[in-house]
Amino acid sequence: MQLLKNRILSQGRCLEGGVLKVDSFINHQMDPLLMREMAAELVRRFSGVAVDKVITIEASGIAPAILVGLELGLPVLFVKKSRPSTMADFYVSSVFSFTKNRTYDICVSKEFICPGERLLFVDDFLANGNAALGVADLASQAGAVISGMGFLIEKGFQDGRRILQERGYRIESLAIIDSLDNGRISVR
């Protein structure tokens, strides 16, 4: 998606250790107009795919997911990164975060995923695919189906896409980063 690629090249920054900083328009400060365009593009890419509900993971996935849900007229479920005290009956899965170098539990109320439900997963980043696998595990525990996975930005030099595709998931990313070597952002 050219609009996003241009923005990454003009406003993204490359930190040591392969970190792409896009916090001026994606995951701290957000540009709602760009966010709406990105959501519309994800909806276009998954047109023809049957979806009952949009699912994402807090916090940076929520903005693109609510706009995808608005475009599709479907409910949006955000998976929590900790167990809320008021949630009684839930599915839980463990996710290892390379960025934070620790494992955390993600969870979702059993009320909101039903057997056979077709879920479109939306998130801001695809890197190693661990968060996506965690959400897929929650869906699987519920007997629901992941219809597709849509990401704003994919780190093409990490293993996420391969791992998810090997498990049969259809992946769409709006911008793929080929390399962050030598402090330079290279977009496919």
Next chain:
Amino acid sequence: MQLLKNRILSQGRCLEGGVLKVDSFINHQMDPLLMREMAAELVRRFSGVAVDKVITIEASGIAPAILVGLELGLPVLFVKKSRPSTMADFYVSSVFSFTKNRTYDICVSKEFICPGERLLFVDDFLANGNAALGVADLASQAGAVISGMGFLIEKGFQDGRRILQERGYRIESLAIIDSLDNGRISVR
């Protein structure tokens, strides 16, 4: 806002300890169409108020805030509940959560709040006002101004409104809960 009140009365649930559960349409599963209507109503209530940026706090504030930002054509900043490893220079404030019975730090990058900037704070719940005060403190550290505070649901039997109004903030809430006594939701 009648649409929201009706939804709270039909789908909200009242748990022990004064907890209002609206996780089927607000803060776990979300209804994007209702969310858009609520954002539009907040924008109407604050029409005539000068705003440069929308600010919220992760995670449940993000959906209403991005839709308010979209309606206003303004950037949306979400305050983080932990310090991201890639954030170098930031303002931090401490917030006590009654729900979780613990104090946590919230933080925002210094890059994204400027002196004199007029911020509209949007969040899902107003209860004791602690999160709002924390965000107001971050704004104040940056020399920015809070133009107003808009909430989807206010617990009218708690002190948040009084405390925030005493500090001079203009408050708008789309639904005010008068009581959750005896397991019954009473909406003003």
